Amino acid sequence: MKLGFAALLLVCLLLTSSLFEVTIAASDAELCDSKCGKRCSKAGVQDRCLRFCGICCDKCKCVPSGTYGNKHECPCYRDLKNSKGKPKCP
Template sequence: MKIVYANVLLVFLILSSSFLEISMAGSAFCDSKCKGRCAKAELKHRCLKFCGICCKKCNCVPSGTYGNKDECPCYRDMKNSKGKGKCP
């Protein structure tokens, strides 16, 4: 019985580590895309924060430092509580 439990635990650990690698890869993608997107922003910290939130939810970031939001409809259509665009 202990061997079965140990095998199940080992499989769980292997699977959870692979999911962690995938989520970290997504984070690296968003970080690099948002750095480019926010390169010319006046409030860079704020831009990076909201860009990161939008990127993680939409899995895309429009090219360039401004505009081009039609490339990513999810990013374009996210709104804040006041009904204005959330993503920079």
């Protein structure tokens, strides 16, 4: 009886942890979408801005406030460079 209960508890913990990871991933994506939407709201080429902002947000887990500048708020975002050595993140 105790062994069956322990096995059931272990299975429940494993299922809960896997669901928790999926929830965190979904909330990270929503957070990036929201912050990048604000960041790119005044961009001339919005689809490009949103794409690169999303890449940077996924990698750095932050997006600077405002529509331009403020990159000191997120050093990882600020320091990402493209293949030509120019800033990758909008």
